[in-house]
Amino acid sequence: MQLIDGKAVSASVLEECRAQVDSLAGKGLRPGLAVVLVGDDPASRAYVRSKERTCIELGIHSVKMELSTETSQEELMAVIDSLNEDEDVDGILVQSPPPPHIDERAIVLAIDPSKDVDGFHPVNVAKLALEDPGGFVPCTPLGCQRLLGHYKIQTKGARVVVVGRSMIVGKPMAMLLMSRGELGDATVTVAHSRTADLPEVCRNADILVAAVGLPEFIGRDHVQEGAVVIDVGINRVEDSVAKKGYRLVGDVNFEDVASRCRAITPVPGGVGPMTIAMLMSNTVKACAQRRGIETGDLA
Amino acid sequence: MQLIDGKAVSASVLEECRAQVDSLAGKGLRPGLAVVLVGDDPASRAYVRSKERTCIELGIHSVKMELSTETSQEELMAVIDSLNEDEDVDGILVQSPPPPHIDERAIVLAIDPSKDVDGFHPVNVAKLALEDPGGFVPCTPLGCQRLLGHYKIQTKGARVVVVGRSMIVGKPMAMLLMSRGELGDATVTVAHSRTADLPEVCRNADILVAAVGLPEFIGRDHVQEGAVVIDVGINRVEDSVAKKGYRLVGDVNFEDVASRCRAITPVPGGVGPMTIAMLMSNTVKACAQRRGIETGDLA
Numbered sequence: 001m002q003l004i005d006g007k008a009v010s011a012s013v014l015e016e017c018r019a020q021v022d023s024l025a026g027k028g029l030r031p032g033l034a035v036v037l038v039g040d041d042p043a044s045r046a047y048v049r050s051k052e053r054t055c056i057e058l059g060i061h062s063v064k065m066e067l068s069t070e071t072s073q074e075e076l077m078a079v080i081d082s083l084n085e086d087e088d089v090d091g092i093l094v095q096s097p098p099p100p101h102i103d104e105r106a107i108v109l110a111i112d113p114s115k116d117v118d119g120f121h122p123v124n125v126a127k128l129a130l131e132d133p134g135g136f137v138p139c140t141p142l143g144c145q146r147l148l149g150h151y152k153i154q155t156k157g158a159r160v161v162v163v164g165r166s167m168i169v170g171k172p173m174a175m176l177l178m179s180r181g182e183l184g185d186a187t188v189t190v191a192h193s194r195t196a197d198l199p200e201v202c203r204n205a206d207i208l209v210a211a212v213g214l215p216e217f218i219g220r221d222h223v224q225e226g227a228v229v230i231d232v233g234i235n236r237v238e239d240s241v242a243k244k245g246y247r248l249v250g251d252v253n254f255e256d257v258a259s260r261c262r263a264i265t266p267v268p269g270g271v272g273p274m275t276i277a278m279l280m281s282n283t284v285k286a287c288a289q290r291r292g293i294e295t296g297d298l299a
Numbered sequence: 300m301q302l303i304d305g306k307a308v309s310a311s312v313l314e315e316c317r318a319q320v321d322s323l324a325g326k327g328l329r330p331g332l333a334v335v336l337v338g339d340d341p342a343s344r345a346y347v348r349s350k351e352r353t354c355i356e357l358g359i360h361s362v363k364m365e366l367s368t369e370t371s372q373e374e375l376m377a378v379i380d381s382l383n384e385d386e387d388v389d390g391i392l393v394q395s396p397p398p399p400h401i402d403e404r405a406i407v408l409a410i411d412p413s414k415d416v417d418g419f420h421p422v423n424v425a426k427l428a429l430e431d432p433g434g435f436v437p438c439t440p441l442g443c444q445r446l447l448g449h450y451k452i453q454t455k456g457a458r459v460v461v462v463g464r465s466m467i468v469g470k471p472m473a474m475l476l477m478s479r480g481e482l483g484d485a486t487v488t489v490a491h492s493r494t495a496d497l498p499e500v501c502r503n504a505d506i507l508v509a510a511v512g513l514p515e516f517i518g519r520d521h522v523q524e525g526a527v528v529i530d531v532g533i534n535r536v537e538d539s540v541a542k543k544g545y546r547l548v549g550d551v552n553f554e555d556v557a558s559r560c561r562a563i564t565p566v567p568g569g570v571g572p573m574t575i576a577m578l579m580s581n582t583v584k585a586c587a588q589r590r591g592i593e594t595g596d597l598a
Contacts, residue, residue, distance in 0.1 A: 122421060122422055122424075122425030122429070125425040125429065126421030126424040126428075129470055129474075130421070157494065158495075165477055167428065167429055171428055171474075175428075178464055178470075178491070185491075187488060188488065188489055190473075191486050192486070194456050195456065196456040196457075196458075
């Protein structure tokens with residue numbers, strides 16, 4: 001059984017980004033990422049801080065906008081507009097979830113698609129479906145694909161089962177892996193809460209991607225001997241022994257499943273670190289693309 | 300074995316459209332569909348004529364624009380712009396395929412998404428992925444879904460295999476049937492030319508949708524006993540006995556497969572007639588929606 005090391009792979013993605021940032025610097029360009037936080041949710045705050053820190057490490061210009069919980073839709077829209085206009089900003093991300101009075105969908109629509117490094121704007125959703133490489137793919141599925149690529153796990157002709165049909169992970173993951181090309185060409189099934197006999201469906205998978213948001217939901221009976229398991233879940237479960245009173249577990253029961261697997265991602269340290277790395281990668285891509293430079297030509 | 304009668308179901312869809320057109324007429328409104336034909340391909344000409352005829356039968360305002368093969372991209376764009384502006388036109392469709400010098404993608408992008416009754420504009424592609432009922436779904440997959448609904452073939456929890464990953468049929472079909480709701484909630488697999496052991500994958504299907512464009516490609520070994528088979532293919536094969544020198548066959552070898560099926564669509568007379576019916580349905584929807592009327596409130 002191979003443990004898929006998301007920390008190591010994300011480090012290599014970040015290394016690649018750093019080289020691209022250096023290469024852009026040689027052209028007098030510096031990618032910029034704006035992260036907008038509305039409210040004071042501690043978890044969101046921590047995510048935003050970690051994005052800022054990673055930007056700084058890579059030499060990416062970081063703009064952090066911290067807005068109060070009372071910020072109105074109009075005020076937030078005005079912030080997005082100004083970031084759309086800002087030539088130093090290549091990527092714009094509004095940390096999710098915003099407070100309940102904010103219409104998140106309208107905010108996503110307001111972001112310039114060429115700066116939509118989260119890949120949630122309809123223009124980018126459509127580009128993924130249309131297999132247009134110029135679009136932005138949501139960071140988590142993009143990170144999963146990168147993990148598979150790094151470990152030379154062939155997707156071409158493989159049977160993939162994605163459990164979960166969210167717009168953030170499940171559907172873009174399916175689209176990405178069924179697309180034509182070296183890291184695609186898989187036969188993809190999307191399973192979900194309405195799927196009949198889920199364990200049996202999952203046992204068909206050469207590659208199983210779990211994105212259901214239920215702690216340790218995927219067990220031994222869901223996994224075919226020799227399968228590759230990608231665990232997208234990050235769930236807090238109470239743990240009186242742990243310092244913080246909780247521990248993080250995935251959607252997969254790791255202990256139960258690992259011994260059957262050809263390869264598996266741990267939680268934490270699997271998909272998690274990839275998400276932020278792909279955000280950086282998308283930001284570099286946005287910077288290059290907005291100036292008509294091919295990222296392939298960098299570094 | 301039940302023969303799925305696309306002619307009968309399309310007639311009932313058209314009947315419904317007619318009632319909605321009458322209801323709109325009561326409000327002083329008349330849906331309009333503009334069909335643009337570039338060049339003189341006889342098959343395209345026949346399709347356009349048939350769309351025009353159906354419009355007229357239903358009381359839908361029909362605008363037929365016949366442009367010469369030499370029409371430039373700019374001229375075609377100007378036509379689209381004027382149709383976008385035309386208050387009497389609710390739906391715009393450019394008959395495919397246009398001549399090779401035309402950039403079809405750019406044309407699709409130029410169509411006002413609120414008039415994109417083909418459902419190919421990125422805004423509508425994204426709305427389908429986002430499960431937004433306000434978008435337009437491509438007519439062929441929408442017609443297939445309607446056939447399933449009409450025959451009360453349950454999709455919820457069913458295993459669907461879609462063979463083919465085109466943007467016109469395969470992918471929107473998959474999106475539609477995996478969406479939440481009464482006519483969705485299926486566990487969908489998209490298979491294609493790179494799929495390993497396609498017959499075995501197909502034999503998992505409770506509902507098999509064939510959209511590969513290969514005459515009689517799907518045979519007995521692809522079909523589970525008791526499966527429902529929806530054949531999207533329309534292929535011409537030479538036939539010296541036939542008057543025209545050819546006959547139409549689907550992607551499914553009907554003779555080989557029919558006896559195993561719970562239900563199956565014939566070719567012709569299955570999915571084919573549904574496509575044009577759903578185009579009319581989308582046009583009525585566009586007319587109502589552009590005026591803020593719920594189609595559910597009509598007739």
